[in-house]
Amino acid sequence: MHPYESLPARSFWRSAVAEADPTHLPGLWTPAFSLGQDDPILTAGSSFAAHIGPALLAEGMKWYDAEPAPPGLTEEERRDRHYGRFSFRTGDISTAAALRQWLTWAFPEEVPPEERAEPTEVWSGNGRHHDPFRPAVEPGGYATPDAVRDARRTTLAAIRDGVTRASCLIFTLGVTEAWRDRASGLTYPVCPGTVRGTFDAGRHVFHNFTFPEVHRDLSAAVAVARRVNPGLRVLLTVSPVPLTATATGGHVLTASTYSTSVLRAVAGQLAQELDDVGYFPSYEIVTGFPFGGTSFGPNPRSVTPAGVALVMSHLLTGLGVPTGPRREPRTTVVPPPPVPARTATREEFRCDDAVLDYYHRSPVPLAR
Template identity: 35%
Template sequence: MKVISGEDAYRSLRSNKTFRWANHKPDTPPAPSRTRKLALLPRLDPRFTFGAEDRLFTIGSCFARHVESELEKYGYRFRTRARENQVEPDECTSPNGFFNKFTTASMLNEVLWALTEERFPEVAYTEVNGRWTDGQLPASFATLERAREIRARVQDILGDIRQSQFLVLTLGLVESWFDTEAGIYLNTAPTAGHISKYPGRFEVHVLDYVENLRHLEKIRETVKAANPDLRLVVTVSPVPLGATFTGQDITVANNYSKSTLRAVAGDFCSRHTDAEYFPSYEAVTESAPPAAWMEDAIHVRIELVRCVIAHFMKHYGPPSLADRIDPEAVLAALRASMPEAG
């Protein structure tokens, strides 16, 4: 529990221009809500910043891949985006999408296999209709040898955490499939073919607050053992669930998922001075929907992602980069990209 004295509470309120959804005086009509703005970029008060030569490593869902893409424009490099590490179109829906990690359980698996003596269990490789998967990667392969090759590549690249100064974790969802034979959580849902071929082997676990927080704490413990000076930035992906296996309306399942992960991320970062919460989730979900979402209402428009990362770099980046960022120019580009502008 965080405790704030009454004096500090009112001191904070007086100095915080964003303490309300909209600022107005009691005797005047209500001011427009901040959420009516094209892009709502939350106020930030960073405890640390990146150096120009610092190395960043990201783990997370497809939104994390967008973050990498935008950070590359500021000079940061990621092996996950190198051409030699991409896979073929028949193996994954995007060239580097096989790096995506959607649950805290799968993220924990990967750092344990990359940074400790624990090893990926051979029994976790499964075959259906001539295609091989390992359950941790959103991809499938024509041979077991190819699946092993990509598994080794992922673990090698995750070893870059040892030489990084910052680890960015993007939490995605709480519905996690469990492989009872391998004794591990999976990253993606097994196909209907897997359920038929391996009856009774797979289960859905809806991970609650306690379980997700335990996984996040274990991730921190593992990466800090390998790299004591590492600092963490934790975000929650704004991308909603694509489907739910719980039988609930997806709006209900998605709100539980994001609410749980947002609470976990906030409490985790409050516990540790080497961890910082970055509100990319709030920046997207509280922005004007036409500016935030593509037509499928699932994926975030890249123009808004650019606004969010520019906001991130303006506050967390080195002065040599931050001073070159014009927030108004980025917002103008977002505005110009809107369908109405065409």
């Protein structure tokens, strides 16, 4: 007898992948903890994470919208202003550093003084003002810099409320590439000058986070949240969406592989190190070999509605939620429509990273 003789079918490629139905791979995910339909669940992260809240609601789970839209807004206005996209109106949080940053601002008493960095910067232009740390959230901008800061305080209050009350945080890691402020060390969600703002080469610096840095920031973020809510469970996922563009100077394909590899490794490591931290394989379900890239649109970058549905069915099945006829949601939320494959429409500009495709220039044909 040797160990391989007693392994289950999910441990072998032939039985678990080659001969299995790719729409349902038994044993692909075993949750590290259980969640009931009355457990408040927070969602945050990269643009792909915007699909999770509506899917949970549609199946009767208690997705917690800590910052609901005010009355009187149309459906389109709620979408444009990022209401109902995540549990908080932070916009995309694609890096572990940005998650740690938001939690540090929300719970300053839980963070050592030397790590506190209160954001005061406001981007202004054409008589309007924008938040550098969520530049796409209010498309028309704010009337005054103080209005920017007031809106940010509202979101920080929502984070405090949500993290304190929640049973679980589902966080989707997006990228390792980021732009930072040289003086303060603060991390921006996008490069200044793309969505909003003005790029300053002397001030704005590119940074590609390493495994130790992502591990440090994500561990610290979990620690801050658990100091105010010791029972908070965390489910980590990695976005299957590749980079729109890379600032490394290398090829975008290898840059995407590096980014995803680091994030996937960190998520797996923390799931092993910390109690009640799990990993859900959304990345593998979309990009894995047995799925043959069928979950991507023509670009191939945007995940199709069918691909999103496949990911959500695995998530809900693993949680023990029967995915059948739609039940009445616990609250109202407007699900984001799928991002178009090529053109930079209003919906595409709701995704911070996707806007970079707007700056693409067709390459010069290579000489033969």
